[in-house]
Amino acid sequence: xxxxxxxxxxxxxxxxxxxxxxxxxxxxxxxxxxxxxxxxxxxxxxxxxxxxxxxxxxxxxxxxxxxxxxxxxxxxxxxxxxxxxxxxxxxxxxxxxxxxxxxxxxxxxxxxxxxxxxxxxxxxxxxxxxxxxxxxxxxxxxxxxxxxxxxxxxxxxxxxxxxxxxxxxxxxxxxxxxxxxxxxxxxxxxxxxxxxxxxxxxxxxxxxxxxxxxxxxxxxxxxxxxxxxxxxxxxxxxxxxxxxxxxxxxxxxxxxxxxxxxxxxxxxxxxxxxxxxxxxxxxxxxxxxxxxxxxxxxxxxxxxxxxxxxxxxxxx
Numbered sequence: 001x002x003x004x005x006x007x008x009x010x011x012x013x014x015x016x017x018x019x020x021x022x023x024x025x026x027x028x029x030x031x032x033x034x035x036x037x038x039x040x041x042x043x044x045x046x047x048x049x050x051x052x053x054x055x056x057x058x059x060x061x062x063x064x065x066x067x068x069x070x071x072x073x074x075x076x077x078x079x080x081x082x083x084x085x086x087x088x089x090x091x092x093x094x095x096x097x098x099x100x101x102x103x104x105x106x107x108x109x110x111x112x113x114x115x116x117x118x119x120x121x122x123x124x125x126x127x128x129x130x131x132x133x134x135x136x137x138x139x140x141x142x143x144x145x146x147x148x149x150x151x152x153x154x155x156x157x158x159x160x161x162x163x164x165x166x167x168x169x170x171x172x173x174x175x176x177x178x179x180x181x182x183x184x185x186x187x188x189x190x191x192x193x194x195x196x197x198x199x200x201x202x203x204x205x206x207x208x209x210x211x212x213x214x215x216x217x218x219x220x221x222x223x224x225x226x227x228x229x230x231x232x233x234x235x236x237x238x239x240x241x242x243x244x245x246x247x248x249x250x251x252x253x254x255x256x257x258x259x260x261x262x263x264x265x266x267x268x269x270x271x272x273x274x275x276x277x278x279x280x281x282x283x284x285x286x287x288x289x290x291x292x293x294x295x296x297x298x299x300x301x302x303x304x305x306x307x308x309x310x311x312x313x314x315x316x
Contacts (some may be wrong), residue, residue, distance in 0.1 A: 001065075002026035003154060003185045004050065009059035011045055011209075019045040021210040022058065027187065029153075032180055034196035034217075035189045037206035043189040044084060046206070047156050050187075051081045064153055077105050080152035084159045086139045090132035094123055097131060098145045105150035117145050120175050122167075137168045144172065148179075155179065157188040161195065173199060228291045229271060231258040234284035243281050247274050258285075 004027040011020040020042045027033050037043050048054040050061050052068045052075065061068040066075035092100070098114055118124045121141040126134065131142060140160070147155060157176075161169045176186055176199060190196055196203060196217075203220055205213040213220070236255035247270055250259045262269045278285070 003029040003031075003064050004187070005060075005062040006050065007060050009046070009049060009061060010057050011042075011049060011054065012057045019209055020049070020056075021208075023211045025204065025211065025214065027185060029185055030180060030183050031202065032176070032186045032188070032200050033202050033204065034200035035187065035204045035206060036196060037189070041206045042209040043206055044158055045209075047081070047158050047187070047189065051079055051156060052076050077150065078153045080147035080150065080155045082143050082147045082155070082157045082160050086136070086143060091130055093128050093130055094118070094134075094142055094145075095127040097142060098149050101146040102149035107150045113151070114145075114149065117148050120171075120178075121145055122171055137165050141168060141171075144175070152184070154185045154187070157186065157190075159189055161190070169195075226261050226263055229260040229262065229274075230289055230291070231260075231278070231285040232256065232287040233258060234286055237283070241281060241283070244274075244277060246277075 004025070006023055006025040008022050008024065009020065010018070010022045012018045023046065035043050035046070045054060049056045050063070050068065052072050055069075061075075063075040064078040066078065068075045095114070095118070098118065099109070099111075102110070102114065115124065118127055121144055123138070123141050123145060126138060131139060134142065144157075144160065161172055173195065176188075180186060188196070188199075200217050203213075203215060203217050204211055230252075233256055237251060237258070238255060240249050240251055240258075247260055251257070252259050260271070260274060262271060
């Protein structure tokens with residue numbers, strides 16, 4: 001049984017703006033699910049509905065067996081949320097804020113647990129500091145500590161590392177890995193695609209309010225991933241010879257490199273015939289290497305392909 005079960009979820013505002021088109025999505029226990037999409041795509045709207053902050057126009061959300069609307073308190077107790085915006089009680093100390101957050105969810109005090117969270121987030125030495133005195137990165141750490149204070153089974157991270165230092169990002173991902181090992185389900189939205197590539201089990205791409213793709217990360221990269229063949233030429237070329245017009249080639253590095261992008265899953269990649277033609281034309285190369293597309297390359301190609309039907313067809 002999925003820990004999050006979303007059925008027919010949509011949101012249309014009174015203005016007529018459809019922020020979210022009907023979405024069906026199931027997320028398993030202990031999974032790290034990355035939701036990718038440009039600003040305004042509907043990522044935060046979707047998270048806000050699942051967390052019970054925004055009321056959906058249609059559909060249902062069940063979090064760990066509890067309907068988010070019918071059993072709001074029970075469902076919300078299962079969920080921790082780190083929002084995009086920094087909203088903290090500026091005059092409170094770090095320790096008081098995190099303790100209060102735990103109490104708001106009806107959890108009995110547990111100072112040992114709170115201390116462990118603050119240590120994990122490198123906040124323990126700041127426990128008596130007022131939040132208003134902290135840097136942006138430290139405030140972000142406090143938001144994460146607050147979200148974890150009531151020991152949630154599901155953690156939403158909405159752009160958690162946007163605009164924070166490299167050190168926090170590293171601490172944060174170490175913490176995410178530990179949480180996942182303890183069975184916590186993590187849903188994150190991010191612009192840092194390398195994080196999704198490193199951390200996520202599955203990736204969802206949301207565009208203009210529509211969830212256009214949900215795919216196992218490695219499968220997605222296999223299906224949509226292109227490879228780039230780079231040839232380091234013996235002698236530089238001023239232009240691509242007419243005899244190579246059958247291949248989509250680019251000249252790089254002041255004419256010293258030829259680049260060819262191909263589909264590694266295609267029956268005929270075009271690589272052997274290209275190498276034969278180069279030999280026929282007397283174009284020698286010192287070295288060649290291939291590079292698999294990154295998740296970022298795939299994401300960019302998805303976002304720039306229209307309409308959504310084409311994208312789905314490409315994913316099948």
